[in-house]
Amino acid sequence: MVKRTVAALVAVVVVGFTAGLAMPQDDALRIAVEGAYPPFSETLPSGEIVGFDVDIARALCAELKAECEIVDQAWEGIIPGLLERKYDAIIASMSITEERKQVVDFTEKYYESPGAFVGTKDVAVEITVDGLAGKAVGVQGATVSECYVESNWGDIVDLKRYDTQENANLDLTLGRLDLVFADLFTLTDGFLNREGGDAYEVKGGSIADRACMGEGIGIAVRQDDDVLRERFNAAIRAIRASGVYQEINAKYFPFDLYGAAP
C-alpha cells in the first residue's frame, strides 16, 4: 500500500517536471489573451475563451498562415509573461501608451475605444469635481482607466483597483463602488447589456483622453521582434481590406470599432 502510494507520487512529480520543462518544439505562434474582459475576451463554462480579441487573433493567424496557440494569461502578469517569452504577442485590448512602449513594442491600432463612467441609475452623478468628490470609483489596475481616473480625479475620489474588470463590476453591483471607469465597449456589452446590468447607466458620456489612453488598442510584441510586428501590421491591414475584420466587428458591435484611419 505504502510503496504503491510512494510510486504513484513519484510518477506524478516526474510528469509534472517533464510537462513543465517541455520546450516549445513547434514554431507555433503563441498569443496571450486575458479571458476576463467581456465581450473582448471571456471564458465560457466549457473552458473555451471567446470574444472579439480572440476572433481577431485567429483571423490574423489565418492571414499570416501561422499555426497559433491561444494562451490564457491573467492581466496581472501579461507584460512580464511576454518578456519571459511565455508567448510571442498580446492581443488583449491593450492600449498603446508611452509607459508601456518603454518595455514592449506595439503594432498599429486594431481598434479604438473611449472610456466612460458607469453607475447606478438611482443616483445622478455629474462628472465634475463636485459631483465626483468622495465617490468610490473602481478600475482595473495597471490600465489606461486607472491612469485616467488617477491623474484627473485622483485627489478627490476613493480609487479602488481590481485585478479584473469583472470584479470591479461585481463590486459595483454589490454597492461597494459608486462608479466604475473603463473602456466604453466593455462596459456596455460586458456589463450594461447583460443580466443585472439594466439598473446601471453611463454617466456623462464617453471620454477620450490621449494622455492616458494613447493612440488606440494595439498588439504588443517584444521590442526586438520587429519582424513579427511588421507581419502583424500587414495582417491587420489585410483583414481590414478583405472584410474579415468587418465581419468580426459586426458579430459583437453594431458600429465601427476601428474608428478613423491612422
Place this chain on the structure above:
Amino acid sequence: MTDLATAFSLGAQGWGDELLAGMATTAQLAATAYACGLVLGLAGAAAKLSGAWLLRALADLYTTVVRGVPEILILFLLFYGGASLVRGLLQDLGHTGPVEVSAFLAGAIALGVVSGAYSTELFRGAILAIPRGQLEAGRAVGMGPWLRFRRILFPQMLRYALPGLGNLWLVMLKDTALVSVIGLNDLLRVGYIAMGSTRQPFTFFLAVALMFLVMTIVSMIVLHRLERWAGQGVRRA
C-alpha cells in the same frame, strides 16, 4: 437547486469538469513543489550541518529570509524575476534560442523554495536527533559514508521528520492557491473565473473550499498510514 446542478455539471454548461481539472492541477503542483522542497531541504540541512562556514552562512541566509517574508512575495519575485535570470544565465553560456519555463514549473519551483526553507530546519532537527554513537558504530564496522547515510541516517531521519513533513505537505497544499494570482489555472483560479462569469461568488468559493478540505482529509489518511509504516519495529510505550 437545478441551477446548482447546472452550475456544477460536467458538460459545456457547467463548471464541474473545470473545477475537477483545477483540483488535479493543484494536486500535481503541490506534489512537484513538495519534491523540490524536499531536495532543497536535504541540501539545506547538509549545508547547515557541514563544517564549511560559507555553506552554513548561505543556508542560514536562505532559511531566515524565506521564513521572514511572505510566500506570495517570493512567488512574485521568482515568477517574474526568475525566468529572466535563467535566460540571462543561459545566454552567458552561449545559448541563444528561446528559453521557456512554463508557469507550472515556475510556480512549482517558487513554492518549492518556500517549502525547502522549512524542511531544511526539519531535516536538521531530525538528523541531530539521531544518536551520534550509531554513526560511529557504523564507521567502526567499516561502513562507507554512503552506506551509513542509506542504512542509518536516512531511515531514522525520515521517521523523526515525518510528522513535520506531513504538516508541511498540508501547508503546501494550501499554498498552491497562491499561484492562482499569477494566472495558473489551479483550483482557486477556476473558481475565480467561474465567479466572474456567473456572479455567484459564494457558491463557487465555498465549493473550492470544500474541495481543498477533501484533499486535506485524503492527505491526512495517507499521512497516518505512512507514519504507521515508518514507525514499524519501533517500541511503543
Place this chain on the structure above:
Amino acid sequence: MLDLAFYQKIAPTLLDGAAVTIGLMAVSVPCGFVIALPVALARVSANRFLWAPAYAFIFFFRGTPLLVQLFLIYYGLGQFAVIRDSIAWPLLREAWWCAVLALSLNTGAYTAEILRGAIQAVPHGEIEAGRACGMSPALIYRRLILPKAARLALPAYVNEIIMLLKSSALVFTITVIDLMGAANLIRSRTFRIYEPLVAAGALYLAMTFAVTRVAAWVESALAPERRPPR
C-alpha cells in the same frame, strides 16, 4: 547598478503600505485571540455540542487556503441580499474590514488549536492538586490551567503571529493596499520587478524580526525563574 534614487522615490508609497499592514495586524491579532479562547475551551470540553462545532470551525479555517477565505468573505457574502441589507453591511462593504474579519477568523482557528494543545499539556497532577485543595473548576481554569497553558503556548503563538503577518500580504487581492499591495502597485506602474519587491521584502523581514525580539522579551518576562541572575 543599485538605483538609490528609485528606492527613494518608492519609499513613501511602501511605508504607507507598511502602515496599513501594521494596522491590520494590530486589530486582527487581538480579535483572533478573543475568538480563539472560547473556541479552544469548547474544543477541550467533553460536551459533544460544544466540541463538535469548535472542531468544525478549526478544521475549516486550517484546512482551506486563506486566499479562499478572503474571497469567500469579500466577494462571497455580498451574493446574499440578506447580508447586503443587514446592519453588518456598512462594515463588510469596506475591503479593510473584510480583510480584518478573514485574518481574525483564520488566526483564531490556528490560535485555538495552539491553546488546545497547551491546555491539554498542563500536567494532570497540578489539576488534581487544585481539586484536592477544593478549588472549583472555574477557579482551576483561572488560576492553574490558563496561566500555565499561556506560558506553554507562547512560542507557538509567536510563530502564529509571524505567519499571520506574512499571510496578511494576501489582502492586496481584495483591493486593500497594504505593503505587498504597494509593491505591486509600483511594479505594475514602472514594470520594474526587483526593486519594489526587494524593498517590500526587507520591510517584512524587519517586521518579523521586531516581532521575534518583542516575543523573546515577553517570554523572559513571563518566566522569571529562567532569567539569568542579576
